Amino acid sequence: xxxxxxxxxxxxxxxxxxxxxxxxxxxxxxxxxxxxxxxxxxxxxxxxxxxxxxxxxxxxxxxxxxxxxxxxxxxxxxxxxxxxxxxxxxxxxxxxxxxxxxxxxxxxxxxxxxxxxxxxxxxxxxxxxxxxxxxxxxxxxxxxxxxxxxxxxxxxxxxxxxxxxxxxxxxxxxxxxxxxxxxxxxxxxxxxxxxxxxxxxxxxxxxxxxxxxxxxxxxxxxxxxxxxxxxxxxxxxxxxxxxxxxxxxxxxxxxxxxxxxxxxxxxxxxxxxxxxxxxxxxxxxxxxxxxxxxxxxxxxxxxxxxxxxxxxxxxxxxxxxxxxxxxxxxxxxxxxxxxxxxxxxxxxxxxxxxxxxxxxxxxxxxxxxxxxxxxxxxxxxxxxxxxxxxxxxxxxxxxxxxxxxxxxxxxxxxxxxxxxxxxxxxxxxxxxxxxxxxxxxxxxxxxxxxxxxxxxxxxxxxxxxxxxxxxxxxxxxxxxxxxxxxxxxxxxxxxxxxxxxxxxxxxxxxxxxxxxxxxxxxxxxxxxxxxxxxxxxxxxxxxxxxxxxxxxxxxxxxxxxxxxxxxxxxxxxxxxxxxxxxxxxxxxxxxxxxxxxxxxxxxxxxxxxxxxxxxxxxx
Amino acid sequence: xxxxxxxxxxxxxxxxxxxxxxxxxxxxxxxxxxxxxxxxxxxxxxxxxxxxxxxxxxxxxxxxxxxxxxxxxxxxxxxxxxxxxxxxxxxxxxxxxxxxx
Numbered sequence: 217x218x219x220x221x222x223x224x225x226x227x228x229x230x231x232x233x234x235x236x237x238x239x240x241x242x243x244x245x246x247x248x249x250x251x252x253x254x255x256x257x258x259x260x261x262x263x264x265x266x267x268x269x270x271x272x273x274x275x276x277x278x279x280x281x282x283x284x285x286x287x288x289x290x291x292x293x294x295x296x297x298x299x300x301x302x303x304x305x306x307x308x309x310x311x312x313x314x315x316x317x318x319x320x321x322x323x324x325x326x327x328x329x330x331x332x333x334x335x336x337x338x339x340x341x342x343x344x345x346x347x348x349x350x351x352x353x354x355x356x357x358x359x360x361x362x363x364x365x366x367x368x369x370x371x372x373x374x375x376x377x378x379x380x381x382x383x384x385x386x387x388x389x390x391x392x393x394x395x396x397x398x399x400x401x402x403x404x405x406x407x408x409x410x411x412x413x414x415x416x417x418x419x420x421x422x423x424x425x426x427x428x429x430x431x432x433x434x435x436x437x438x439x440x441x442x443x444x445x446x447x448x449x450x451x452x453x454x455x456x457x458x459x460x461x462x463x464x465x466x467x468x469x470x471x472x473x474x475x476x477x478x479x480x481x482x483x484x485x486x487x488x489x490x491x492x493x494x495x496x497x498x499x500x501x502x503x504x505x506x507x508x509x510x511x512x513x514x515x516x517x518x519x520x521x522x523x524x525x526x527x528x529x530x531x532x533x534x535x536x537x538x539x540x541x542x543x544x545x546x547x548x549x550x551x552x553x554x555x556x557x558x559x560x561x562x563x564x565x566x567x568x569x570x571x572x573x574x575x576x577x578x579x580x581x582x583x584x585x586x587x588x589x590x591x592x593x594x595x596x597x598x599x600x601x602x603x604x605x606x607x608x609x610x611x612x613x614x615x616x617x618x619x620x621x622x623x624x625x626x627x628x629x630x631x632x633x634x635x636x637x638x639x640x641x642x643x644x645x646x647x648x649x650x651x652x653x654x655x656x657x658x659x660x661x662x663x664x665x666x667x668x669x670x671x672x673x674x675x676x677x678x679x680x681x682x683x684x685x686x687x688x689x690x691x692x693x694x695x696x697x698x699x700x701x702x703x704x705x706x707x708x709x710x711x712x713x714x715x716x717x718x719x720x721x722x723x724x725x726x727x728x729x730x731x732x733x734x735x736x737x738x739x740x741x742x743x744x745x746x747x748x749x750x751x752x753x754x755x756x757x758x759x760x761x762x763x764x765x766x767x768x769x770x771x772x773x774x775x776x777x778x779x780x781x782x783x784x785x786x787x788x789x790x791x792x793x794x795x796x797x798x799x800x801x802x803x804x805x806x807x808x809x810x811x812x813x814x815x816x817x818x819x820x821x822x823x824x825x826x827x828x829x830x831x832x833x834x835x
Numbered sequence: 836x837x838x839x840x841x842x843x844x845x846x847x848x849x850x851x852x853x854x855x856x857x858x859x860x861x862x863x864x865x866x867x868x869x870x871x872x873x874x875x876x877x878x879x880x881x882x883x884x885x886x887x888x889x890x891x892x893x894x895x896x897x898x899x900x901x902x903x904x905x906x907x908x909x910x911x912x913x914x915x916x917x918x919x920x921x922x923x924x925x926x927x928x929x930x931x932x933x934x935x936x
Contacts, residue, residue, distance in 0.1 A: 813932030815867075820859050 223273075227316035227369055230266050230326060233259040234362035241355035252351035256358040257337040263365070264330035271323050286315035289375075310430065316369040317434075320704065321558065325368040325492055328562055332484035332569045333361045335683035339573050340476040342679045343580055353393055353474070360386035364485045368492065373422045373432040376493065380418065380453065384411045387486050391473040403472040410466035414456015421449030425500070438499040447505035450497060451512075458490025458542045461516040465761055467539055471531040475576030478531060482538050483568035488561050491545045495554040510550025510634065514641045517543030519759060521648035525655070526756035529586045530575045533656050537612065538568055540645060544627055547638060553630030555705040560623035563695050567611040567620055570687035574605035577680050578660065581673040588656060589741065593665040597673045600681055602661045604688040609657045611691040613650035614725040619695030621721070626707055628717035639717075647724035647731075654732025663738060843884035850877035864916050864926040868909070875905050 237259035241252045290312040337357065344353055363386050366379030385408075392404030424446040426432050454460065459467040467487065471478055481487065494501075494509070501509065520539035527533045541564050548557040579586055581598055595602045611620040624646060631639040665671040675681075694701060754760070810821065850873055857870025879898045886894030920926050 815928045815931065816859050816862075823855060823859070 223270075224318070226266050226270055227318050227322070227326065230263040230270075230330065231316060231362065231365045231369055233263050234358040234365065238355050238358035238362060241351055241358065246351045246355075249350045252354045253337075253341055256354035257334070257341070259358055260330055260333040260337055260361050263361070264327075264334045267323070267326045267330045270318070271327050286313040286371075288312070289314045312372065312374055312432070314375055315371040317371040318369075321492075321495065322368050324558070324562065324704070326365065328488075328565050329361065329364050329368060329485050332480060332565055333357075333364075335569065335573070335687060336476045336480040339479070339576065339680055339683045340474070342677050343476050343576055344474060347474075349393060353390075356386060356389040356393065357477075357480070360390055360480070360485075362386075364489065367489050370434070372434055373425065373437070373497075376434075376496075377415075377419060377422055377453075380415065380457065380489070380493075383457070383486055383489060384408055384415065387411075387470075387481050390477040390481060391470045393474055393477065394472070397472065399469075400472040403466075403469040407466040407470045410463050411456045414452050414454070414463050417449045417452020418454075418456070421446050421452065424449060434496060438497060442500040442502075444502045444504045447501040448508060450500070451494070451505065451509055454490030454494050454546065455512065456490070457493075458487050458546060459516075459539055460490070460512050460543060460546055461519060462761070464516060464520065464539050465765060468532050468535040468758070471529070471535050475531065475572060475579055478535070479569045479572030479576065482535060483572050484565035487538060487542055488565060491542065491549065491557055491561050494546065494549045495558050498549065498554040506550050506552060507635075508550070510547050510631075510638055513543045513546030513548070513550055514638050515543070516540070517547060517645045518641050518648075519543075521645045521652065523758045524652045525648065526752050528589055530578065530588050530591075530656065530660060531572070531586055533588070533652060534568070534571050534575055537571075537649065537652065540649060541568065541612070544624070544642070544645065547642065548627040548630050551627075551630040551634035551638060553627065553633075555707045556623070556626035556630045559626050559695075559702060559705050559707055562701060563611070563619035563623040563691070566687055566694050567608045567618075567691035570604060570608035570684060570691050571612065573680075573684055573687065574601055574608060577601045577676045577684065578605070578673075580680070581676055582669045585667070585669045588660040590667045590669065591660040591665075592663045592667075593661070593671075594673060595661045597671075598661075598675055601676060601684060604681075604684040605661065606657055607688045608691055609653040613653045613729060614646055614721055615729075616722055616725075617696070619691050619693065621725075622695030622697070622702065625714070625717050625721055626702070628721050629709070629713045632713040632716050639720075643720045643724045646721050647728040650725040650728025651732045654729050655736050658732065658736040840884055840888045844881060847877045847881040847884065850874075850880065862927045862929055864919075864928060864931075867928065868912055868916070872905065872909065875901060 234256070237255045240255055245251045245255065288311055290310075292310040337354075340353070340357070344350055347353060360383065363379050363382035367376055367383060370376035370379060388404045388408040391407050392401050394400045395404070422432060425437055425442055428442060428446060429437055429440050431437060455463050467482060470482065473481070517540045520536045520543060524533050524536035524540060527536060541560070545557040545560050545564070548554075548560065578591070578594060578598065578601060581594075581601070582591060585591065607618070611618040614621045614624045628639060628642050628646070631642045697703075757763075810817070854870040854873030854875075854877060857873065858867050861867055861870065879901055882894040882898050882901075886892060886898075916926060919931070923931065925931070
């Protein structure tokens, strides 16, 4: 095999390594904790190495796309050598290839997933050290990385859907890792079921596209016209995976999983899959579809930012912040800025993973205390962790010259170019983001320690700090124009909008940061509920979406189950089963009356019968 | 009035119905047996009448067979009745309902 052929196989190797590791852990090394962790970490680290190599050697080179070795998984109407078989007229030949995509977008995403994956693995080595299900955890982590890489490398929608579902399964396994805890088990179920609702739309969309273009190849469908409906159905998949309104409810609950999992799933990979998919099939969306996408994104961004303001659990704050940022990305896609969305996805992956891992470190140091009002003053004891966390928070808030600033800027610019109301929402969200991150940082890290756990917190070990420091560096520099990420993504800048976005974004961030500082400077308890009253309660209770869904569920599901119960009880069991047996029973009782044992009765009946036969024959 | 086939058949039907009534109404097994014989002979009468009016001997041959079989049947039937009487001390059918399940 020549060198070039080996290079072509590299993406597939990156994809398969975690699968092999997951299989080995599942089958053989469940009992050997260190070996399992080593296998899993090694697989993703080698993947990271290969991804860096691919990224560095091929860069934006698009010529390799589609030249990777392909394996025909399913073919309809094609002979072995790809020549069409004679088919009836009107029927199309169809081949489904499993092929790793190797283009700039997939290489970037490959890098993000393996990079965050590696850091999360390293972090987990310490964080999960005392966990009973250590090997199982790493097995699931490997499986998750495999599924996620599969989405990234999919060259057609069916393959993507398969890995899409695998991500659903593996995220279920990870979220419900502590399945003895009912809340964790329920959260896993909720994530899975909610995702399934979106996936139904995705599948319908794929089928519709298949029917319209008789192909599911992404490169091909991007070059032809697709109806609005199909585009919106495809978007449904992203609504589920990327937790957009109205299917956003699963993500905050998924915080029941181990914190490194939250960093992996809810910062860089699973939730980003929806945005990645939107960018991947971006050309198929019609204008109407794009406007819908943009508004869904904007609504999500605004609602989630409002909810984040009144959360007290540090992970939940980050969860709602993730929702809000995902809404941002989706809004960018809807405004026609798939590049801006990918840009923000990349920087967000870095600083949100940093924030989640930082939260994990804080939780670890405070002996599993998650309420920020029970922390306070952590700056003294956890100086390094708190510095990285603050860097992440500032990057998220869009502090000038940090990575979040540039990517947020790109999105706001897209919104400004597209629709002014979206731009205004975007600016408001930027302000809210700065506000709630300021609140989180001030309450958790500044002031004085409010509980003993916070007082006695110790700095976390080096294996945990290392990923934090690496991610902090990336959070700072990733967005800078000198790094060239924006150029890599081919981000276009329009002067006027660019300045508007930059100025308003910075003003909003500043207002948010200063406002947060004023309110929470020396707060020992949240002053907002007193000031905002009902509104704050609504925010804290997440605008009652869960209650609303529970209510709707109760109505629809209870009515449906009542009806089916009635049908089962009275129609199937009553009329069907009991009816049959009852009819036989009654007939038997009636017929038994004839069998008196009296010879003369029998004789009479025989005569009557004979007369009957006679009458039937004669007349 | 010439006596035609229909007269024979009417007599035959009357005999048959009398026999049937005897079988259905009378309680005594022996009388029921006699009713049965009556029905057989009603059939015999009809067969002989047919044979006569169609100038064909087949019917009469049939009658001989019936008489023979009836004789055998009576022998077996009476033996059964006697055996039954010995066992149950009755020949009233209302007392003999063991054929009910």
